[in-house]
Amino acid sequence: MSKLPSPCISVCKFKREGHCIGCSMTKPQKSMFKKLKKASHQQAFIDMLVHQQSDLGKYRHWPDAYRKRCDKKGVKAPI
Secondary structure, eight states: OOOOOOSOOSOOOEEETTEETTTOOOHHHHHHHHHOOSHHHHHHHHHHHHHHHHHHOOOTTHHHHHHHHHHHHTOOOOO
């Protein structure tokens, strides 16, 4: 599997109690994803992020935006 692109969808506004309004990641989570090298670790992070978005709500736009980002990079979206 190729390296997954960051789950960030280039909104980067941290308003929801420190979570980005675009992807739900916190600043430390964004830094953490960049350090993940193994595909299994990247997939686990994406899985965690999807659960986090579900718990926080208001992130229904993210899966489509992330799929487009993956398509642009030529990588199969893991969601």
